[in-house]
Amino acid sequence: MLSEFINVDLDLALYYLVDFLIAVGILSAMRYLAGMVSSVSATHEISQNDNRAFGVSLAGSMVAVSIMLMGVVSGDAGYSLANEFITVILFGVIGILLMWVTRIIFDRISFPGLSIHDQIMQGNLSASIIDASNMIATAIIIKGAMTWVEGGLQMSIIAVVASFIASQIIMALATVYRVQVYAKRHNGAQLHTAIEQDNVALSLRFSAYRIGIAIAVSSAFTAVEYAPEAFVSVFLLWFGVALVLFVLLTLIAIVIRLGVLHQVNIAEEVGQQKNISVGVIEGSIYIVVGLLIAGLIGA
Numbered sequence: 448m449l450s451e452f453i454n455v456d457l458d459l460a461l462y463y464l465v466d467f468l469i470a471v472g473i474l475s476a477m478r479y480l481a482g483m484v485s486s487v488s489a490t491h492e493i494s495q496n497d498n499r500a501f502g503v504s505l506a507g508s509m510v511a512v513s514i515m516l517m518g519v520v521s522g523d524a525g526y527s528l529a530n531e532f533i534t535v536i537l538f539g540v541i542g543i544l545l546m547w548v549t550r551i552i553f554d555r556i557s558f559p560g561l562s563i564h565d566q567i568m569q570g571n572l573s574a575s576i577i578d579a580s581n582m583i584a585t586a587i588i589i590k591g592a593m594t595w596v597e598g599g600l601q602m603s604i605i606a607v608v609a610s611f612i613a614s615q616i617i618m619a620l621a622t623v624y625r626v627q628v629y630a631k632r633h634n635g636a637q638l639h640t641a642i643e644q645d646n647v648a649l650s651l652r653f654s655a656y657r658i659g660i661a662i663a664v665s666s667a668f669t670a671v672e673y674a675p676e677a678f679v680s681v682f683l684l685w686f687g688v689a690l691v692l693f694v695l696l697t698l699i700a701i702v703i704r705l706g707v708l709h710q711v712n713i714a715e716e717v718g719q720q721k722n723i724s725v726g727v728i729e730g731s732i733y734i735v736v737g738l739l740i741a742g743l744i745g746a
Contacts, residue, residue, distance in 0.1 A: 465535070470535070498568070500571050500575035501575070506579065511546055511579075511583045514590050549585045552615050561642060566643065572645060572650075576647065577654055588617075588661050591610070595685075617689060618657060621657055624697065625638060648716075648721045648722055648725065649726060651727050651730050659733030660696060660697075661737070662738060663692040663740040
């Protein structure tokens, strides 16, 4: 029988349908939620103001929330349809709230001299790219935590919140590193100033770096065995491994960059000439290294 080769439990078809409908409903509501958070009409910004920055930010938030929802629906089905419905809705709401908090942290801690929200409303495409990647990177790590943790609803929520806090610490360290690198390459100039000047090449490189880190850090969940009876210990171990992978990715990417972009003045091309080609190539290196690390650990 062909059904023997189908790796889908058809007995859970109704649960899959419930998960799918809820996910569609949440993602459909993102447009209105984005407008509420920004205190503007999403329709007006997209269709009348033609605010491409707002559109990129909204698209990023939708992708981020869908990644987090993957962590919910990919787990074991609830013991009833009602339980499944409540669980998916709950984590969908938690995911949206965490994305909102992510923006606040990025504005006030990572880049206190830059308001990403204000820049997006002014149509700054670079700011919107960074905003989208920031949410996607956070979502990748949280999704990893949701598929890693086992146990009841309470423990799952604790794991999600703890991984969110840890991800923000790692992403803040990544931002500090990139700020220092930019200042060194450009005689003390500030990275947030370049973002305000809508340097798309710079934003693509910066965004790819954060997503690459998120991929590598998320793979640490595979490297560390989950133990509900010792959650604090195993989570701290995961955080330690995640920090090592963060540093490892950065170092490996530097080596690869020296080969791929040999004799290319990266500072001038990206920082001054706003060369998107160079920015994308350098950024892709971080994602490639993140994928390689994830593949090796998951092998």
